[in-house]
Amino acid sequence: MSPPRGPLAQLRRGHEQLVLGLLRKHGPLSRGELGKRCGLSRTTLYDILASLVASGTVVAAGQQDAPRGRGRPAETLTLNPDAGQAIGIDFARRGLHVAAVNVAHEVVGAVSEPHDAGLPWEQRVELAERLVGALTGTGSGALRLGALDAIGVGVVGPVTGPDASEAGDDAPAANGAAPHPVQLLLRERFGVPVLLDNNTRLAALGEAIWGAAAGEQDVLYLRLSHGVGGGLVIGGSLHRGTQGLSGEFGHITVEPGGARCECGGTGCLETVASIRAVLDAYRAAGGRAGDVPQLAEAARAGDASVLTLLEDVGTKIGAVLAAVCNTIGPGVIVIGGELTETGDALMRPIERALHEHVMPVSRHLLSLRRATLGEVAGALGGIALVLHESPLLSRYPAGPDLAKDPTMTPSRHP
Amino acid sequence: MSPPRGPLAQLRRGHEQLVLGLLRKHGPLSRGELGKRCGLSRTTLYDILASLVASGTVVAAGQQDAPRGRGRPAETLTLNPDAGQAIGIDFARRGLHVAAVNVAHEVVGAVSEPHDAGLPWEQRVELAERLVGALTGTGSGALRLGALDAIGVGVVGPVTGPDASEAGDDAPAANGAAPHPVQLLLRERFGVPVLLDNNTRLAALGEAIWGAAAGEQDVLYLRLSHGVGGGLVIGGSLHRGTQGLSGEFGHITVEPGGARCECGGTGCLETVASIRAVLDAYRAAGGRAGDVPQLAEAARAGDASVLTLLEDVGTKIGAVLAAVCNTIGPGVIVIGGELTETGDALMRPIERALHEHVMPVSRHLLSLRRATLGEVAGALGGIALVLHESPLLSRYPAGPDLAKDPTMTPSRHP
Structure with missing residues (x-):
């Protein structure tokens, strides 16, 4: 389930981000209003909207009255608050912590589960899948992964940085470091880039964006x-x-x-x-x-x-x-x-x-x-890493906007 | 001798930088070649070239053969290696150090003079003028200040950073800090922005760009x-x-x-x-x-x-x-x-x-x-500050390009 690659895929992702950014900023908009604001051709815009609707990222919000005598009312589109945009996973020494934000960059949930210190990577990733499933399962409040941009991952030990960690590319990292095994396993499972950093550093980033600082x-x-x-x-x-x-x-x-x-x-x-x-x-x-x-x-x-x-x-x-x-x-x-x-x-x-x-x-x-973030600080930092450092998102405003979220309610799982 | 302000002056400076950047990269070019590469209108380009030539920043380098039967040969223009672009001054506790780079970003000289620890600011600035004069005096190898972009200054004690230090604007700094007295005095004398930082930190920057690191x-x-x-x-x-x-x-x-x-x-x-x-x-x-x-x-x-x-x-x-x-x-x-x-x-x-x-x-x-830079490290760091942090120069490539200069020969003055 690898996503398409290369400049065209990047361009398309860029257009998607543009459309999502407009909906994030202005709330529900009709296709016509989106067309005026985004500057994309009608064909490109409709194509992108169709795939965003198909993936559950964008949903119909209602209808606008059409100008007098101009046919049927225009449907408005809005971000689906249940669509996940980024997942953070902290592979700590003795437990796993997972958090997710939706396309509006609100934290929609966080779960944790302890495990033995020696648990092999394959089984940790299986556990991670299960915890992500708990956040994205069926039922009300469930999260859909159609809009997933990337996964931010924390691990124990030294990590050189995003150059070495973005496994969205098959080429070796710029500094020659091999991808961490967990990056390969997660990418295979979710088909999106996996950004990696030390989990304690990610906790620092989490606290600086969502927590005590x-x-x-x-x-x-x-x-x-x-x-x-x-x-x-x-x-x-x-x-x-x-x-x-x-x-x-x-x-x-x-x-x-x-x-x-x-x-x-x-x-x-x-x-x-x-x-x-x-x-x-x-x-x-x-x-x-x-x-x-x-x-x-x-x-x-x-x-x-x-x-x-x-x-x-x-x-x-x-x-x-x-x-x-x-x-x-x-x-x-x-x-x-x-x-x-x-x-x-x-x-x-x-x-x-x-x-x-x-x-x-x-x-x-x-x-x-x-x-203030407790044990999910690292997982939240993983999300922050995605929102800050993904090349697709690098121009998204940092800091205060993300920090305002009052909905974050970490919960212990199971 | 205050320079023009505001967006138009900024735009003009931006165009100047564009032209200077082309000459820095390609060497001598004719007006026609510059026109093709810079994308500016003929009127704008000729206007800018006229002022760059008048200030001594750009000089005639020679003539190109004109295409067959197309009139007189085209004059080529080049950077004047004797035109100074940035000056660094370290107002240390017991002495003054001054360094300058030309428009090709080569260090053209550095001079130092000790003084009493208690010397008042007015007299220190007078001394600075004299040392700058020694670098820019008449005679061969002299430096002209026509192209001067900014002055980078090191002082003793805490400095909050470039927000507080760029006295190119009459408005108070973003963080509310008042300009340092030396900024006001230097700006009055040279009519260009004065960037300020702690002199030991500037020595660190100097060593990281031109010195041991x-x-x-x-x-x-x-x-x-x-x-x-x-x-x-x-x-x-x-x-x-x-x-x-x-x-x-x-x-x-x-x-x-x-x-x-x-x-x-x-x-x-x-x-x-x-x-x-x-x-x-x-x-x-x-x-x-x-x-x-x-x-x-x-x-x-x-x-x-x-x-x-x-x-x-x-x-x-x-x-x-x-x-x-x-x-x-x-x-x-x-x-x-x-x-x-x-x-x-x-x-x-x-x-x-x-x-x-x-x-x-x-x-x-x-x-x-x-x-490796000795006592002029702080003055050289002041130049680095200008080349890195001036809004006019912020996109200039950092580091290695600047570090290659083999011509730096600090000398003691008098």
Whole structure:
């Protein structure tokens, strides 16, 4: 089910985008009104409208009264709010998250499902199909994929960027990188380009567009989870860095000569601020907590041992954030990941150390916030990647327009 | 001598750029050939050529044989290699640096002159005029300013970016910032837009375009001088950060609870790695060096005390660079400033600590280099700012084309 390729297909897609853009902007329009506004020939326009209607992207909205004595009333056309335009999928280490937007760029739903860390790619993609099916199944509120432009995908580990990731072409990427297996599998299934990036970076983009830092141009995102990572949005765009190795805040040294880290270094922030590191330290101090919710409960109950521990961890995190802020000067810092469930017990020492170590002149310019998108941040970031970076959509206005959506209601599945 | 304003002036400048671009690309062309290639009406083209010739930007290059029996030979026109297109001025704390490029974007000269730190702006601008005059004086090799597009200026301290800095308009900048006094003074004198940025950031841009990192897209620049600062080039563009506070590597904490810094913080990198900090520490250890050349001489002579000191300072610098590299993933790190005159005694410990603390997977991707542009880096960065960011020039290809210039021969003045 591969779509047509080449310049003509691109041109046709461009015309489709033009028509969709007019309907997005003006609401329901008749064929005649569309013809006046789009500048396409009648034949081309009618041909495009026929295929948009056939795919369910555009539907009849009603009828306009015809000018006096000029025959039958004109039918008006409108965007189908149930037609999906982009899907975001976060292939996280231990779970899958899927979100979708319709042709009006409203988030129509998000679902998640946990799985074992070792699940093979084929089975992850099967699971992804099933979750997309849950968003696009039959029944009211179901999403049709006729207008699907692209899929934005987050994966664990370094990704060099969109050059390497757009599998819409059979040619190797410009930088010579081979497509990720998940790109090939998804493209085979959905027949559209698959854009790829690191899932933590996508969460940063998600938070900067739809979440805690909606509409901000310069955002630092730190995720405190099983790993400690992050991402940078600079000038409204995701910053990737050489070879995709940016936002690796978890591997900044905080304890010279400290514990060995998975990255091969020692004393990295991740060795003191990951979920396991914090739980281990808590247990070593005599505390009893099997997971983050129990740790958070102990913090809320005023357990001195956990408060001291989080004070220490937060202080180290804040010092790293200060160094990063002095480097890039972000306006907003967003902290996400499960460890933020411990609330102020962690956030307050982070803020104190940040303010202590950042250049005094920057202090009042910084805003420290907790992430708001939860576990679907990466999937939403995948959608943002599509809307921002697909060559077909690159001129679509970014940021605030996308951030206004009040309909986003992430839900857990099943 | 204010130039004409508004859309028509912009359009005319656009036409001029079109004609200049054709001459830059194709070499000498006749009026007829220019007409065929530029698509402008004969009246418009001849009008523009007349003013370009009058200003000295374009000169007659010779004659083409006319087609058989078709009257007199056609005169060809070419860029005047002596016409200046952009000037860069670095208003450093204790000296002034000026550089200029001609209409072919070749650096035609650079001059510097030291002055007292407290010199008032009016006198600095007078000095700047004199140095520009030295580049544009009479005699062979002199530069004419007829084609001057803009001046790029570096100053000490935070600058928010080009929005705030383009004084080509009388309206306040988009972000409400008032023009810097030097912008007003220079614009009055030269009658062209004055683009402003922090001079250390401009040095970063200069090194990324003309210097040690020529042609690189992601560059981290650190300057070890009277202050310790830096700049980031990300994706080929200067990164400014919110409120212009990026690249402040000198204010990253390296000794918690350490010495008080000018910024108001304590234990900043600048408190151990500025020229004064290093000289003070050397003297405290019994060494005798009144300035950096003497310190460098002691290092070359194998003075154990200075080697131990530079080892310690370099180790702290390297750790900060590693944190910054984990954050932004640059391909090239450039170290500039007078302290690099101490050579390997400082560069080797920097490299060791950088490699020890950066994510192991990034190590082989990093290239650490000494700056090559010396004290005129900021002035050259000012030119790069003009060529990259002037609205008139924004589509001019960046990077490698500019970096090829072999004619750059900075000279000290007087």
